[in-house]
Amino acid sequence: MKFETYPFEKLTNLLDGITPNSSLDPIVLTIGEPQFETPSFITEALCSNSNLLKKYPKTSGEQELRDAIRSFFKHRFHVDLDNSQLIPTFGTREVLFNFPQFLLSRKEEPMMAFTNPFYQIYEGAAIASGAKVLHLNLTKENGFLPKINESELAGCGLVILNFPNNPTASVMDMKTMVEWVKLAIKYDFVLLNDECYSEIYTKTPPPSLLQASIEADNPTFKNILVINSISKRSSAPGLRSGFIAGDDRILKEYMRYRTYVGCASPLPLQMAAASAWRDNEHVIAFREKYKENFEIAHEVLGIKIPEATFYIWLEVEDELEFTKRLYERYNIKVLPGSFLGREGIGQGFVRVALVESAERTLEAVKRIKACLEEC
Structure with a gap:
Protein backbone atom coordinates (compact mmCIF):
# COMPACT_ATOMS: atom_id res chain seq x y z
CA MET A 1 0.00 0.00 0.00
CA LYS A 2 1.23 3.47 -0.81
CA PHE A 3 -0.36 6.18 1.32
CA GLU A 4 -0.25 9.87 0.45
CA THR A 5 1.91 12.09 2.66
CA TYR A 6 -0.22 13.53 5.45
CA PRO A 7 -1.12 17.27 5.13
CA PHE A 8 0.80 18.30 8.25
CA GLU A 9 3.95 16.59 7.00
CA LYS A 10 3.51 18.40 3.68
CA LEU A 11 3.25 21.66 5.62
CA THR A 12 6.46 20.91 7.51
CA ASN A 13 8.22 20.29 4.20
CA LEU A 14 6.77 23.45 2.67
CA LEU A 15 8.00 25.62 5.55
CA ASP A 16 11.36 23.91 5.90
CA GLY A 17 14.19 26.45 5.79
CA ILE A 18 11.93 29.44 6.45
CA THR A 19 12.75 31.45 9.57
CA PRO A 20 9.58 32.97 11.07
CA ASN A 21 9.44 36.51 12.44
CA SER A 22 10.72 35.99 16.00
CA SER A 23 9.40 39.37 17.16
CA LEU A 24 5.87 37.90 17.04
CA ASP A 25 4.53 35.07 19.16
CA PRO A 26 3.87 31.95 17.08
CA ILE A 27 0.20 31.10 16.41
CA VAL A 28 -0.75 27.71 15.00
CA LEU A 29 -4.10 27.57 13.20
CA THR A 30 -3.54 24.37 11.26
CA ILE A 31 -5.17 21.59 13.25
CA GLY A 32 -8.78 21.21 14.38
CA GLU A 33 -7.82 20.75 18.00
CA PRO A 34 -9.74 22.91 20.49
CA GLN A 35 -7.39 24.97 22.66
CA PHE A 36 -9.88 25.39 25.50
CA GLU A 37 -9.60 23.44 28.73
CA THR A 38 -11.64 20.27 29.04
CA PRO A 39 -14.47 20.95 31.56
CA ASN A 280 -25.28 19.94 27.08
CA GLU A 281 -24.53 23.17 28.97
CA HIS A 282 -20.78 23.02 28.45
CA VAL A 283 -21.35 22.53 24.72
CA ILE A 284 -23.35 25.76 24.56
CA ALA A 285 -20.46 27.60 26.21
CA PHE A 286 -17.92 26.28 23.70
CA ARG A 287 -20.25 27.06 20.82
CA GLU A 288 -20.40 30.70 21.95
CA LYS A 289 -16.60 30.89 22.00
CA TYR A 290 -16.33 29.72 18.40
CA LYS A 291 -19.15 32.04 17.36
CA GLU A 292 -17.27 34.96 18.93
CA ASN A 293 -14.16 33.97 16.99
CA PHE A 294 -16.12 33.99 13.74
CA GLU A 295 -17.51 37.42 14.58
CA ILE A 296 -13.99 38.72 15.16
CA ALA A 297 -12.87 37.28 11.82
CA HIS A 298 -15.88 38.83 10.12
CA GLU A 299 -15.10 42.24 11.60
CA VAL A 300 -11.41 42.18 10.65
CA LEU A 301 -11.35 40.14 7.44
CA GLY A 302 -14.86 40.79 6.14
CA ILE A 303 -15.53 37.07 5.72
CA LYS A 304 -19.02 35.65 5.75
CA ILE A 305 -19.66 33.92 9.07
CA PRO A 306 -19.97 30.16 8.41
CA GLU A 307 -23.02 28.25 9.60
CA ALA A 308 -20.93 25.61 11.38
CA THR A 309 -17.48 24.24 12.31
CA PHE A 310 -14.66 26.48 13.50
CA TYR A 311 -12.90 26.76 10.13
CA ILE A 312 -12.46 29.60 7.69
CA TRP A 313 -11.96 28.42 4.11
CA LEU A 314 -10.09 31.55 3.12
CA GLU A 315 -9.69 32.36 -0.55
CA VAL A 316 -6.22 33.58 -1.57
CA GLU A 317 -4.40 33.99 -4.86
CA ASP A 318 -1.73 31.33 -4.28
CA GLU A 319 -2.25 29.16 -1.21
CA LEU A 320 1.33 27.88 -1.06
CA GLU A 321 2.98 31.29 -1.36
CA PHE A 322 0.50 32.82 1.05
CA THR A 323 1.18 30.10 3.63
CA LYS A 324 4.92 30.61 3.38
CA ARG A 325 4.66 34.40 3.54
CA LEU A 326 2.27 34.33 6.50
CA TYR A 327 4.68 32.09 8.39
CA GLU A 328 7.83 34.03 7.52
CA ARG A 329 6.51 37.55 8.12
CA TYR A 330 3.78 37.00 10.70
CA ASN A 331 4.70 33.72 12.46
CA ILE A 332 1.32 32.10 11.79
CA LYS A 333 0.77 28.61 10.44
CA VAL A 334 -2.28 27.75 8.33
CA LEU A 335 -2.93 24.77 6.07
CA PRO A 336 -2.92 25.11 2.27
CA GLY A 337 -6.19 23.89 0.78
CA SER A 338 -4.40 21.95 -1.94
CA PHE A 339 -2.97 19.67 0.77
CA LEU A 340 -6.55 18.64 1.62
CA GLY A 341 -7.84 17.99 -1.89
CA ARG A 342 -7.10 16.18 -5.13
CA GLU A 343 -7.53 17.00 -8.81
CA GLY A 344 -6.85 20.70 -8.19
CA ILE A 345 -9.61 21.02 -5.60
CA GLY A 346 -8.52 23.23 -2.70
CA GLN A 347 -6.16 25.35 -4.74
CA GLY A 348 -6.58 29.05 -4.00
CA PHE A 349 -7.72 28.43 -0.41
CA VAL A 350 -6.19 28.01 3.02
CA ARG A 351 -7.85 26.42 6.03
CA VAL A 352 -7.75 28.55 9.16
CA ALA A 353 -8.77 26.79 12.40
CA LEU A 354 -10.18 29.36 14.84
CA VAL A 355 -9.60 27.23 17.92
CA GLU A 356 -7.83 29.81 20.10
CA SER A 357 -9.17 32.32 22.62
CA ALA A 358 -10.86 35.50 21.39
CA GLU A 359 -7.75 37.52 22.23
CA ARG A 360 -5.44 35.21 20.29
CA THR A 361 -7.93 35.02 17.44
CA LEU A 362 -8.04 38.82 17.16
CA GLU A 363 -4.26 38.98 17.03
CA ALA A 364 -4.15 36.21 14.43
CA VAL A 365 -6.73 37.65 12.04
CA LYS A 366 -5.08 41.08 12.23
CA ARG A 367 -1.83 39.50 11.06
CA ILE A 368 -3.66 37.55 8.36
CA LYS A 369 -5.26 40.75 7.14
CA ALA A 370 -1.88 42.46 6.96
CA CYS A 371 -0.51 39.56 4.93
CA LEU A 372 -3.50 39.63 2.57
CA GLU A 373 -2.97 43.33 1.97
CA GLU A 374 0.65 42.68 1.04
CA CYS A 375 -0.11 39.94 -1.46
Whole structure:
Protein backbone atom coordinates (compact mmCIF):
# COMPACT_ATOMS: atom_id res chain seq x y z
CA MET A 1 0.00 0.00 0.00
CA LYS A 2 1.23 3.47 -0.81
CA PHE A 3 -0.36 6.18 1.32
CA GLU A 4 -0.25 9.87 0.45
CA THR A 5 1.91 12.09 2.66
CA TYR A 6 -0.22 13.53 5.45
CA PRO A 7 -1.12 17.27 5.13
CA PHE A 8 0.80 18.30 8.25
CA GLU A 9 3.95 16.59 7.00
CA LYS A 10 3.51 18.40 3.68
CA LEU A 11 3.25 21.66 5.62
CA THR A 12 6.46 20.91 7.51
CA ASN A 13 8.22 20.29 4.20
CA LEU A 14 6.77 23.45 2.67
CA LEU A 15 8.00 25.62 5.55
CA ASP A 16 11.36 23.91 5.90
CA GLY A 17 14.19 26.45 5.79
CA ILE A 18 11.93 29.44 6.45
CA THR A 19 12.75 31.45 9.57
CA PRO A 20 9.58 32.97 11.07
CA ASN A 21 9.44 36.51 12.44
CA SER A 22 10.72 35.99 16.00
CA SER A 23 9.40 39.37 17.16
CA LEU A 24 5.87 37.90 17.04
CA ASP A 25 4.53 35.07 19.16
CA PRO A 26 3.87 31.95 17.08
CA ILE A 27 0.20 31.10 16.41
CA VAL A 28 -0.75 27.71 15.00
CA LEU A 29 -4.10 27.57 13.20
CA THR A 30 -3.54 24.37 11.26
CA ILE A 31 -5.17 21.59 13.25
CA GLY A 32 -8.78 21.21 14.38
CA GLU A 33 -7.82 20.75 18.00
CA PRO A 34 -9.74 22.91 20.49
CA GLN A 35 -7.39 24.97 22.66
CA PHE A 36 -9.88 25.39 25.50
CA GLU A 37 -9.60 23.44 28.73
CA THR A 38 -11.64 20.27 29.04
CA PRO A 39 -14.47 20.95 31.56
CA SER A 40 -13.54 19.95 35.10
CA PHE A 41 -16.56 17.67 35.58
CA ILE A 42 -15.20 15.48 32.76
CA THR A 43 -11.66 15.28 34.15
CA GLU A 44 -13.06 14.59 37.61
CA ALA A 45 -15.10 11.69 36.23
CA LEU A 46 -11.94 10.36 34.62
CA CYS A 47 -9.98 10.51 37.87
CA SER A 48 -12.76 9.10 40.05
CA ASN A 49 -13.02 6.04 37.82
CA SER A 50 -9.29 5.33 37.58
CA ASN A 51 -9.79 2.22 39.76
CA LEU A 52 -11.50 0.64 36.72
CA LEU A 53 -8.14 0.32 34.97
CA LYS A 54 -7.89 -3.13 36.54
CA LYS A 55 -10.74 -4.35 34.29
CA TYR A 56 -10.81 -5.18 30.60
CA PRO A 57 -13.27 -2.98 28.69
CA LYS A 58 -15.96 -4.48 26.48
CA THR A 59 -15.55 -3.98 22.75
CA SER A 60 -19.26 -3.14 22.62
CA GLY A 61 -18.89 -0.36 25.21
CA GLU A 62 -20.38 -0.11 28.69
CA GLN A 63 -24.14 0.37 28.91
CA GLU A 64 -23.64 3.65 30.79
CA LEU A 65 -21.78 5.09 27.81
CA ARG A 66 -24.29 3.68 25.34
CA ASP A 67 -27.18 5.21 27.28
CA ALA A 68 -25.41 8.59 27.45
CA ILE A 69 -24.85 8.64 23.68
CA ARG A 70 -28.43 7.61 23.03
CA SER A 71 -29.57 10.41 25.35
CA PHE A 72 -27.44 12.91 23.42
CA PHE A 73 -28.90 11.75 20.11
CA LYS A 74 -32.46 11.94 21.43
CA HIS A 75 -31.95 15.41 22.90
CA ARG A 76 -30.12 16.82 19.88
CA PHE A 77 -31.79 15.13 16.91
CA HIS A 78 -35.08 13.81 18.39
CA VAL A 79 -34.22 10.32 17.20
CA ASP A 80 -34.57 7.24 19.45
CA LEU A 81 -31.75 4.76 18.88
CA ASP A 82 -32.00 1.13 19.92
CA ASN A 83 -28.92 -0.49 21.44
CA SER A 84 -28.55 -2.50 18.23
CA GLN A 85 -28.34 0.72 16.21
CA LEU A 86 -25.29 2.09 18.02
CA ILE A 87 -21.65 1.17 18.65
CA PRO A 88 -19.43 3.35 20.86
CA THR A 89 -15.99 3.68 19.30
CA PHE A 90 -12.46 4.76 20.17
CA GLY A 91 -12.96 8.15 18.55
CA THR A 92 -14.01 8.26 14.90
CA ARG A 93 -10.68 8.14 13.12
CA GLU A 94 -10.35 4.39 13.67
CA VAL A 95 -13.90 3.84 12.40
CA LEU A 96 -13.30 5.86 9.27
CA PHE A 97 -10.22 3.78 8.54
CA ASN A 98 -11.42 0.28 9.36
CA PHE A 99 -15.14 0.42 8.51
CA PRO A 100 -14.57 0.80 4.74
CA GLN A 101 -12.19 -2.19 4.85
CA PHE A 102 -14.84 -4.24 6.66
CA LEU A 103 -17.64 -3.18 4.32
CA LEU A 104 -15.80 -3.47 1.01
CA SER A 105 -13.77 -6.60 1.71
CA ARG A 106 -16.14 -8.89 -0.19
CA LYS A 107 -16.51 -6.64 -3.23
CA GLU A 108 -14.71 -7.86 -6.35
CA GLU A 109 -14.27 -4.30 -7.65
CA PRO A 110 -14.81 -2.04 -4.62
CA MET A 111 -15.59 1.60 -5.22
CA MET A 112 -15.82 4.35 -2.63
CA ALA A 113 -16.89 7.99 -2.97
CA PHE A 114 -16.17 10.86 -0.60
CA THR A 115 -16.21 14.63 -0.52
CA ASN A 116 -13.17 16.45 -1.91
CA PRO A 117 -11.37 18.25 -0.19
CA PHE A 118 -11.43 15.79 2.67
CA TYR A 119 -10.17 14.40 5.95
CA GLN A 120 -7.31 12.26 4.68
CA ILE A 121 -8.39 9.14 6.57
CA TYR A 122 -11.10 8.72 3.89
CA GLU A 123 -8.45 8.34 1.22
CA GLY A 124 -6.29 6.11 3.42
CA ALA A 125 -9.24 3.80 3.97
CA ALA A 126 -9.87 3.59 0.23
CA ILE A 127 -6.23 2.69 -0.39
CA ALA A 128 -6.28 0.05 2.35
CA SER A 129 -9.50 -1.36 0.86
CA GLY A 130 -8.10 -1.49 -2.65
CA ALA A 131 -11.06 0.62 -3.71
CA LYS A 132 -11.46 2.81 -6.73
CA VAL A 133 -12.18 6.39 -5.64
CA LEU A 134 -14.87 8.77 -6.84
CA HIS A 135 -14.33 12.33 -5.64
CA LEU A 136 -17.39 14.41 -4.80
CA ASN A 137 -15.87 17.79 -5.53
CA LEU A 138 -16.76 20.78 -3.36
CA THR A 139 -16.12 24.04 -5.17
CA LYS A 140 -17.00 27.69 -4.88
CA GLU A 141 -19.19 27.28 -7.97
CA ASN A 142 -21.36 24.53 -6.45
CA GLY A 143 -21.56 26.20 -3.05
CA PHE A 144 -19.26 23.53 -1.59
CA LEU A 145 -22.00 20.90 -1.90
CA PRO A 146 -21.48 17.79 -4.07
CA LYS A 147 -23.34 17.52 -7.34
CA ILE A 148 -25.25 14.29 -7.76
CA ASN A 149 -24.24 12.11 -10.70
CA GLU A 150 -26.40 8.99 -10.47
CA SER A 151 -24.54 7.06 -13.17
CA GLU A 152 -21.28 7.36 -11.19
CA LEU A 153 -22.82 6.69 -7.77
CA ALA A 154 -24.53 3.53 -9.02
CA GLY A 155 -21.23 1.65 -8.89
CA CYS A 156 -20.29 2.66 -5.34
CA GLY A 157 -20.31 0.37 -2.33
CA LEU A 158 -19.73 3.19 0.15
CA VAL A 159 -20.30 6.94 -0.02
CA ILE A 160 -18.92 9.18 2.72
CA LEU A 161 -20.37 12.64 3.17
CA ASN A 162 -18.99 15.12 5.71
CA PHE A 163 -21.48 17.78 6.75
CA PRO A 164 -20.96 20.13 8.45
CA ASN A 165 -17.86 20.05 6.29
CA ASN A 166 -14.19 20.07 7.10
CA PRO A 167 -12.53 22.12 5.63
CA THR A 168 -15.05 24.28 3.71
CA ALA A 169 -17.48 24.81 6.66
CA SER A 170 -20.44 24.19 4.34
CA VAL A 171 -23.69 22.70 5.68
CA MET A 172 -26.09 20.35 3.89
CA ASP A 173 -29.78 21.02 4.45
CA MET A 174 -32.41 18.40 5.24
CA LYS A 175 -33.92 18.38 1.75
CA THR A 176 -30.59 17.59 0.12
CA MET A 177 -29.81 14.92 2.70
CA VAL A 178 -33.14 13.26 1.95
CA GLU A 179 -32.14 13.12 -1.74
CA TRP A 180 -28.92 11.32 -0.78
CA VAL A 181 -30.79 8.82 1.40
CA LYS A 182 -33.11 7.98 -1.48
CA LEU A 183 -30.10 7.45 -3.76
CA ALA A 184 -28.55 5.06 -1.22
CA ILE A 185 -31.74 2.99 -1.27
CA LYS A 186 -32.18 3.18 -5.03
CA TYR A 187 -28.63 2.07 -5.87
CA ASP A 188 -28.04 -0.03 -2.74
CA PHE A 189 -24.87 1.66 -1.50
CA VAL A 190 -24.03 2.44 2.12
CA LEU A 191 -24.20 6.15 2.88
CA LEU A 192 -22.26 7.44 5.88
CA ASN A 193 -22.18 11.03 7.11
CA ASP A 194 -19.25 12.18 9.23
CA GLU A 195 -21.06 14.53 11.65
CA CYS A 196 -18.16 15.40 13.96
CA TYR A 197 -18.86 19.13 13.66
CA SER A 198 -22.63 18.90 14.16
CA GLU A 199 -22.49 20.66 17.54
CA ILE A 200 -20.32 23.62 16.48
CA TYR A 201 -22.80 25.91 14.75
CA THR A 202 -23.57 29.63 14.83
CA LYS A 203 -27.36 29.78 14.47
CA THR A 204 -29.40 26.83 13.17
CA PRO A 205 -28.50 23.33 14.39
CA PRO A 206 -27.44 21.24 11.37
CA PRO A 207 -29.49 18.10 10.68
CA SER A 208 -28.30 14.52 11.05
CA LEU A 209 -28.45 12.04 8.20
CA LEU A 210 -30.51 9.76 10.46
CA GLN A 211 -33.15 12.48 10.70
CA ALA A 212 -33.12 12.67 6.91
CA SER A 213 -33.48 8.89 6.72
CA ILE A 214 -36.68 9.05 8.75
CA GLU A 215 -37.88 11.96 6.60
CA ALA A 216 -37.20 9.83 3.51
CA ASP A 217 -39.50 7.10 4.88
CA ASN A 218 -36.55 4.91 5.86
CA PRO A 219 -37.06 4.66 9.66
CA THR A 220 -34.95 1.50 10.00
CA PHE A 221 -31.96 3.41 8.55
CA LYS A 222 -31.40 0.82 5.81
CA ASN A 223 -27.98 1.56 4.25
CA ILE A 224 -27.64 4.72 6.38
CA LEU A 225 -24.99 5.41 9.04
CA VAL A 226 -23.57 8.39 10.90
CA ILE A 227 -20.51 8.89 13.06
CA ASN A 228 -19.90 11.56 15.66
CA SER A 229 -17.29 12.45 18.25
CA ILE A 230 -16.89 14.17 21.58
CA SER A 231 -13.62 15.85 20.54
CA LYS A 232 -14.97 19.14 19.20
CA ARG A 233 -18.19 19.48 21.23
CA SER A 234 -16.49 18.95 24.61
CA SER A 235 -12.94 20.14 23.93
CA ALA A 236 -11.81 16.62 24.80
CA PRO A 237 -10.09 14.99 21.81
CA GLY A 238 -7.92 12.98 24.19
CA LEU A 239 -10.94 11.03 25.45
CA ARG A 240 -11.21 9.32 22.06
CA SER A 241 -14.95 8.89 22.38
CA GLY A 242 -17.09 8.53 19.29
CA PHE A 243 -19.82 6.34 17.88
CA ILE A 244 -21.28 4.90 14.72
CA ALA A 245 -25.06 4.61 14.49
CA GLY A 246 -27.75 3.58 12.01
CA ASP A 247 -28.47 0.37 10.11
CA ASP A 248 -28.43 -2.42 12.71
CA ARG A 249 -27.93 -5.15 10.08
CA ILE A 250 -24.61 -3.65 9.10
CA LEU A 251 -23.63 -2.80 12.67
CA LYS A 252 -24.25 -6.37 13.86
CA GLU A 253 -21.59 -7.70 11.47
CA TYR A 254 -19.31 -4.73 12.06
CA MET A 255 -19.47 -5.38 15.82
CA ARG A 256 -18.23 -8.93 15.24
CA TYR A 257 -15.39 -7.53 13.12
CA ARG A 258 -14.46 -5.05 15.86
CA THR A 259 -13.92 -7.83 18.40
CA TYR A 260 -10.84 -8.73 16.35
CA VAL A 261 -9.60 -5.15 15.90
CA GLY A 262 -8.86 -4.57 19.59
CA CYS A 263 -9.97 -0.95 19.85
CA ALA A 264 -12.03 -0.99 23.04
CA SER A 265 -11.87 2.23 25.07
CA PRO A 266 -10.45 1.99 28.63
CA LEU A 267 -13.19 2.05 31.27
CA PRO A 268 -12.15 5.33 32.96
CA LEU A 269 -12.32 7.05 29.56
CA GLN A 270 -15.74 5.55 28.92
CA MET A 271 -17.09 6.84 32.23
CA ALA A 272 -15.67 10.32 31.63
CA ALA A 273 -17.08 10.30 28.10
CA ALA A 274 -20.49 9.27 29.41
CA SER A 275 -20.56 12.31 31.69
CA ALA A 276 -19.68 14.53 28.73
CA TRP A 277 -22.28 13.05 26.36
CA ARG A 278 -25.00 13.53 29.00
CA ASP A 279 -24.29 17.23 29.55
CA ASN A 280 -25.28 19.94 27.08
CA GLU A 281 -24.53 23.17 28.97
CA HIS A 282 -20.78 23.02 28.45
CA VAL A 283 -21.35 22.53 24.72
CA ILE A 284 -23.35 25.76 24.56
CA ALA A 285 -20.46 27.60 26.21
CA PHE A 286 -17.92 26.28 23.70
CA ARG A 287 -20.25 27.06 20.82
CA GLU A 288 -20.40 30.70 21.95
CA LYS A 289 -16.60 30.89 22.00
CA TYR A 290 -16.33 29.72 18.40
CA LYS A 291 -19.15 32.04 17.36
CA GLU A 292 -17.27 34.96 18.93
CA ASN A 293 -14.16 33.97 16.99
CA PHE A 294 -16.12 33.99 13.74
CA GLU A 295 -17.51 37.42 14.58
CA ILE A 296 -13.99 38.72 15.16
CA ALA A 297 -12.87 37.28 11.82
CA HIS A 298 -15.88 38.83 10.12
CA GLU A 299 -15.10 42.24 11.60
CA VAL A 300 -11.41 42.18 10.65
CA LEU A 301 -11.35 40.14 7.44
CA GLY A 302 -14.86 40.79 6.14
CA ILE A 303 -15.53 37.07 5.72
CA LYS A 304 -19.02 35.65 5.75
CA ILE A 305 -19.66 33.92 9.07
CA PRO A 306 -19.97 30.16 8.41
CA GLU A 307 -23.02 28.25 9.60
CA ALA A 308 -20.93 25.61 11.38
CA THR A 309 -17.48 24.24 12.31
CA PHE A 310 -14.66 26.48 13.50
CA TYR A 311 -12.90 26.76 10.13
CA ILE A 312 -12.46 29.60 7.69
CA TRP A 313 -11.96 28.42 4.11
CA LEU A 314 -10.09 31.55 3.12
CA GLU A 315 -9.69 32.36 -0.55
CA VAL A 316 -6.22 33.58 -1.57
CA GLU A 317 -4.40 33.99 -4.86
CA ASP A 318 -1.73 31.33 -4.28
CA GLU A 319 -2.25 29.16 -1.21
CA LEU A 320 1.33 27.88 -1.06
CA GLU A 321 2.98 31.29 -1.36
CA PHE A 322 0.50 32.82 1.05
CA THR A 323 1.18 30.10 3.63
CA LYS A 324 4.92 30.61 3.38
CA ARG A 325 4.66 34.40 3.54
CA LEU A 326 2.27 34.33 6.50
CA TYR A 327 4.68 32.09 8.39
CA GLU A 328 7.83 34.03 7.52
CA ARG A 329 6.51 37.55 8.12
CA TYR A 330 3.78 37.00 10.70
CA ASN A 331 4.70 33.72 12.46
CA ILE A 332 1.32 32.10 11.79
CA LYS A 333 0.77 28.61 10.44
CA VAL A 334 -2.28 27.75 8.33
CA LEU A 335 -2.93 24.77 6.07
CA PRO A 336 -2.92 25.11 2.27
CA GLY A 337 -6.19 23.89 0.78
CA SER A 338 -4.40 21.95 -1.94
CA PHE A 339 -2.97 19.67 0.77
CA LEU A 340 -6.55 18.64 1.62
CA GLY A 341 -7.84 17.99 -1.89
CA ARG A 342 -7.10 16.18 -5.13
CA GLU A 343 -7.53 17.00 -8.81
CA GLY A 344 -6.85 20.70 -8.19
CA ILE A 345 -9.61 21.02 -5.60
CA GLY A 346 -8.52 23.23 -2.70
CA GLN A 347 -6.16 25.35 -4.74
CA GLY A 348 -6.58 29.05 -4.00
CA PHE A 349 -7.72 28.43 -0.41
CA VAL A 350 -6.19 28.01 3.02
CA ARG A 351 -7.85 26.42 6.03
CA VAL A 352 -7.75 28.55 9.16
CA ALA A 353 -8.77 26.79 12.40
CA LEU A 354 -10.18 29.36 14.84
CA VAL A 355 -9.60 27.23 17.92
CA GLU A 356 -7.83 29.81 20.10
CA SER A 357 -9.17 32.32 22.62
CA ALA A 358 -10.86 35.50 21.39
CA GLU A 359 -7.75 37.52 22.23
CA ARG A 360 -5.44 35.21 20.29
CA THR A 361 -7.93 35.02 17.44
CA LEU A 362 -8.04 38.82 17.16
CA GLU A 363 -4.26 38.98 17.03
CA ALA A 364 -4.15 36.21 14.43
CA VAL A 365 -6.73 37.65 12.04
CA LYS A 366 -5.08 41.08 12.23
CA ARG A 367 -1.83 39.50 11.06
CA ILE A 368 -3.66 37.55 8.36
CA LYS A 369 -5.26 40.75 7.14
CA ALA A 370 -1.88 42.46 6.96
CA CYS A 371 -0.51 39.56 4.93
CA LEU A 372 -3.50 39.63 2.57
CA GLU A 373 -2.97 43.33 1.97
CA GLU A 374 0.65 42.68 1.04
CA CYS A 375 -0.11 39.94 -1.46
